[in-house]
Amino acid sequence: MINKKIGVLLLLMVLFSMGAKAQLTTSVKLNEVLVVNEDNFVDDYGKRHPWFELFNNSAGTVDLRGCFLTNDKNNPKKYMIPKGDVLTKVPPRQHILFWADNAPTKGTFHVNFTFDPSKDNYLALYDSDGTTLIDEITIPAGQRADISYGLDIDGTGKWAILDKVTPSTNNVTLDSNEKIENFQKNDSLGIGMTITAMAVVFIGLMILFLVFKQIGNAAIRASKRNAQKAAGEGVTVSANAGQESGEIFAAIATALYEMSDDNHDIEHTVLTIRKVQRSYSPWSSKLYSLRQTPTKK
Template sequence: MNKLPASSVLFLFLLLLPFTSCSERVENPRMVINEVLVNNEENYVDDYGQRSGWIEIFNNTAKTQDIGGYFLTNDKSNPRKYPIPRGDVLTRIAPHQHVLFWANNKPYQGTFHISFELDPEEDNYIALFDESGTKLIDEIIIPKGQLADVSWGYEMDGVKYDKDGTLQLTRLKKVTPSTNNYTLDKNEKVERFKQQDKFGASMTITSMLVVFCALLVLYIVFKIVGKSSTRISEKRRGKSTTVETTAGKPDPQGIPGEVLSAIFMALHEEQNDVHDFEHTILTINKINKNYSPWSSKIYGLRELPRR
């Protein structure tokens, strides 16, 4: 078998090189600047009741991310323009959740009030850097000429690039701070049901059947519970009647129960020897104690007057 010389292999490689591509898939950042509103005139207000532009950051991972110590900026030459304070529990963003920063240049108002503003008449560059201030996490450019109360971002939260690596930044149909950008205007199932039942007859009949079945079930349950309670009450009443009849029933020889009880008590006292021998004799038993309050002298002493 003849082997190709090394020069021929190198020539073939150089010949095929222009036809090969080493495209690298663009990954979405783990923290995404998800939505930006530059011109806020009649939209949401901050915790001070004031309106200003805002920046929404989305946690694009399945773990809680703490952005305390990160940096937000609108100046490429100054990546550490606004350091996000550490120690605030609200900077811990849960998986696939959002956090909102107000661009009002009033950082003294709190953690989420940054030290720069957004200008609707100019292109707005916004970037998020890590704790070192050198590694870029995400960046976005909002074009100038922004309309009032119209936000820009990504239709699907965190999806900055599609499969082909195309940037998905667009003007959003609805302003959605701290919530999902993608919203459903219509429900397909509801719309299909409306087409099939234009006058609502099926819905009415279904509702009536549900109510009727529920009432029927309640009737059966209460009926069963009532019968069970009646049976239990009758059994208890029968037992109590049997006991009363037995207690008040006279002896077969004609002696009432009260007389028998008195006789039994007398026999009990006779056996225990706790009664007098005769009705005119008082029995006094001897006290076993050496000390008796009847013979104590302390009850006969009187307190001497004080001098």
């Protein structure tokens, strides 16, 4: 029964981890594309090529290894992001850049296709199964040199011509905190925040109380079972009480014999307490522990 429960728990954990991974992978978005690169960002080889940017819109790290990039709707597995490269892990709310230079031998982030500025360019990201579409975009034809096409807000918003080219960084600089501004506007005295904080603390304490209560009840039940088991063993031992060895009876007989003959010494102990006529407690005085010098009388 226990093995069955452990198996079910492991199965649920595996399914949960798979679901969490899928959820994180689907949170990656195409974020920015530069079709014509004449005087802009250069790659690791000092060359200028078209590039596109992906953005991790989740709060967890996403590993894109095994996912697919393509510019052909009929070939979703055109370029597989290689496995074994630690750089394919995208931290939360961060970017990753790929070069559309049709030179995959140059490294992980150089795909096997490029863009044609004279026509619409399709770009898509597929999950590792090659069939689940994560995100796609069609870049309009006629893109100007060194002008990128991307989302006006990273991971969300609408696609548009961007005022600034921002490879591997935010498309827009956020210089304000909406949450703080909302608190200042709707809860200027902080009453709502105080109530929320207290509610969180009390809920946490309640959860801890329930957990420890269950643990305590389980410990009590276990101790009761152990006590019942020990009592059962005690009954079994008492049933065999008539099988003592002869040495026990010999010791009992010897003790009874000595008691009946009264052949033991009788000691008289007298405890004398003499009060010392002093105003202080002499218990720690070294004077009384010294040997007295004999005097001739």
